[in-house]
Amino acid sequence: MGVFEKKYDVIVVGGGHAGCEAALAAARMGASVLQLSLYLDNTALMPCNPSIGGPAKGHLVREGSALGGEQAEAADASAMLIRRLNTSKGPAVQALRAQCDLREYAAHFTLAVQTQPNLEVHQDIVTEIWVEKGKIRGVRTRYGFTYEGRTVVLTTGTYLGGKVYIGETSFSSGPLGQVAADELPGSLNEHGIRTGRMRTDTTPRLHYDTLDLSSLAVQESAGEPLAFSLWNEGKVHEGYSCRLTRSNERTHDIIRKNFHRSPLYMGWMEGSGPRYCPSIEDKVIRFPEKDSHLLFLEPVSRANREVYIQNFSTSLPYDVQCEMVHSLPGCEKAHITRPGYAIEYDYIFPTQLFPTLETKPIQGLFCAGQINGTSGYEEAAAQGLLAGINAALTVRGEEPVVLLRSQAYIGVLVDDLVTKGTHEPYRMLTSRCEHRLLLRHDNADRRLAPIGRKIGLIADSRWNALLSKWKKIDDEIDRLETVKIYPSDSLNSELTALESAPLMEPVSAADLLRRPRVPYSLAAAYSHAPVSLAREEAFALEVEVKYEGYIQRQHRQVARLEKMEDVKLPGDIDYSKITGMLSESRQKLDTIRPMTLGQAGRISGVTPTDIHLLSVYLNSLYRRGGADEEKEA
Template identity: 50%
Template sequence: CWLTYTNAQTHKIIMDNIDRAPMANGIIKGIGPRYCPSIETKLIRFPDKERHQLFLEPEGLHTNEVYVQGMSTSLPMDVQIDFLHTIPGLEHAKVMRAGYAIEYDCLDPLQLKPILELKKISGLFSAGQANGTSGYEEAAAQGIIAGINAALKVQNKEPLILKRSDAYIGVLIDDLVTKGTSEPYRIMTSRAEYRLILRQDNADQRLTPLGRRVGLVKDDRWERFTRKMAVINETVDLLKERKLNPNQETLKLLADNGIEEIRNTISLYDLLKRPDINYDKLKEIFGLPEINEEAKQQVEISITYEGYIKKQLEQVEKMKKLEEKLIPESIDYALVANLRDEAREKLADIRPISIGQAARISGVSPADISVLMIYLEQQKRIEETKNEL
């Protein structure tokens, strides 16, 4: 990629023709994506900026096409050619395809269940940018979940709902169906409260068993996964078993390899928590078995960050208890005494499937959740008494 910038001449051409830009002249009224505004929107929003950064991104190894990142526009073709030729590096550029404007619209995702089925139309699933998201990955993420759940529904099997602690897909769908969206939604790490465990290196540990349950992981892939997990577990067990005593021989061995001395008996597992030590170093010094890079990475991460990961898993466990407290689909929130009107309205509209989801609805307070839990407990006891009679 290359880096270039707009300049005063670029800005003059754009502003002289701003009345011809639907993104700026009021023809398009919808809210666009927050993170990639058009160049004309940027000039209006940041009039003090003398230049705007552009990335020139090659479209592929076998083409001369280059994408101008940061220059999305709704201006007519003749204006686009004029202002592009004012940019350093693009003086003689030919336009393969013009930039164009998009006006966003979507279904209200609050109409959807967490399985991406419409609440009011059984068997109709919705996925993709139609649900209010922006971005191909977000669309694909919904597509696979909607497809899985449509297939499970016709087989009368339990649906697949990824929790916020399972995957970024879980965060994305929960945000959409619980909070809705007023602008094109894009998933970001900052939206996930459990991002310490939603890592790239452990995606297989989190999701392969779920994929296996719904029939998407075939035997060969499952075998590779279980073999890898066996290596990780055996390695962790070995590191815990191997103890080091602070005798002269051990202290000399550590000193010769540039490792700070130990004062008490510790395991290689605990030694690996030190920032200057990795598995390869321990393998070389103590004759540990060779393991593949993926397994090595997961062993090192799980041990080095064990304390932080443990705290996050405790948070997940607390939330899991709330997620397991299911709310009957038939509940009539009008009958729940002492709920605030706003909470009653939001709960009746969104119809959360669990106390955990209810607690994440904007406008539903912890006090409302307490009232709801008391009501559900009372209803449960009434039902139990009826059954006894």
């Protein structure tokens, strides 16, 4: 094998959502980056539903934008329709979801990586990692090259040992018939990285012109201008919509009669599938009391006539899929352009990672995306961005970025992975986030843009625009707290229409706004606001004022919890020396090697009593001078 002469700061293995974010972030931070991809035409491929966002997932995209990532830009550039979800619920769970043109989304990322200074893109298949004395040195490839790098980021998606199943048929493959990466898993195992198997499924694609959509309900794009990126003007999208249909008893009977031909129920696949996005076979067997399931017929590109059936993933044989599809209202004569399938692949146990996404066994090796056991483009991109940032910071010799659970959904995602691990595809949910009122879609910029600015991913023009926006909102909040609004017939008439009590005496504009159902526009109009706020600015202001008490309460809770996060655990701590600790706790602490007392307390199976014993042991270490930590437990 020949050794490539140039030594890179960061080598990114993979060209999917995680790989592109990692490569772009590291290169924009000044690192010399090589991105190796199996097939360049599959850059940022969307092999499943080409949608971006939704509750929690949309939060991840917005946070990526605030840190300086690219996914939000790609989603905005390719959106065919977009909606704000959960508008009837509180602001903590509201988020955007867009149906994207998969070709335009991929084209955006392709152009971004191929025009980014400091970033070289090359098509090749990585077969080995090159490790010396516990430290990464680079990678070796099928084409016979050895590339040397100070750090390596693995973002291999579902390609590692990928195997596709369609009924009784199975074959080695990446998603959508692409080449699998079969050699790399063995190299990882050889160097002490433990791997397992996972499974995910996708749905049949249909030809739009063979559908009868006349009787199906339509879901249009939002009438208000919306955008994922902090830096883009929102748009109103027209011309594309989703249609709603449902499975029925006939569909379910077809599935039941063919269970014996399902690779899932015949036990041919060993990997666990996604709990929160199960196949239609899973739904039928798990929920026998349901006689139908809601399905969405969603366009995938302006450049073709294909339709994706959301909530209808399957690995049943092709002939069975035809029967199932034809049983659906509106799809009686549908032509399947691509069958659904299940894909099984290797992933690494994510408890082998630090919160920086660097592996514990191998210094300088980072992992991001589905290789860490996650599911979804948004989870992958968020991890890729963080891994690329930390790989570049490692090369600089600077402190890594570790996001706390109270700081970002990305922090919750990573902490769940590295602390609890996962044995099924992990999907980000708002319910996983205990501080979700603090981690809203509308305040991602305040939470994370200062970090993006500090590490060099937020340019002057964008930073100054944020400073101006924040000042405008803060000044208006201060004004609302001081200016008085007086009772009037016109005001009380509007309040009555909003089912709010008439105003009987003067109140501050902020107190009026704190009333349920009273919008900022009303408080602004009757307090003679001197400036006009954009829609998103007004929404952020309204949330801060209306939920002020709840927000302050969560901040107090976070402050108490962060005391445990401030207690650092020595990397070489010997848990066997802690008297009275349960053997299960000792084993899990030794395996995961948590970085803080707070992280130790979140490990499944480690009891509060054992955390107390660990705290006492740490204090004894500090008193004896056996640890160089700043904080005592």
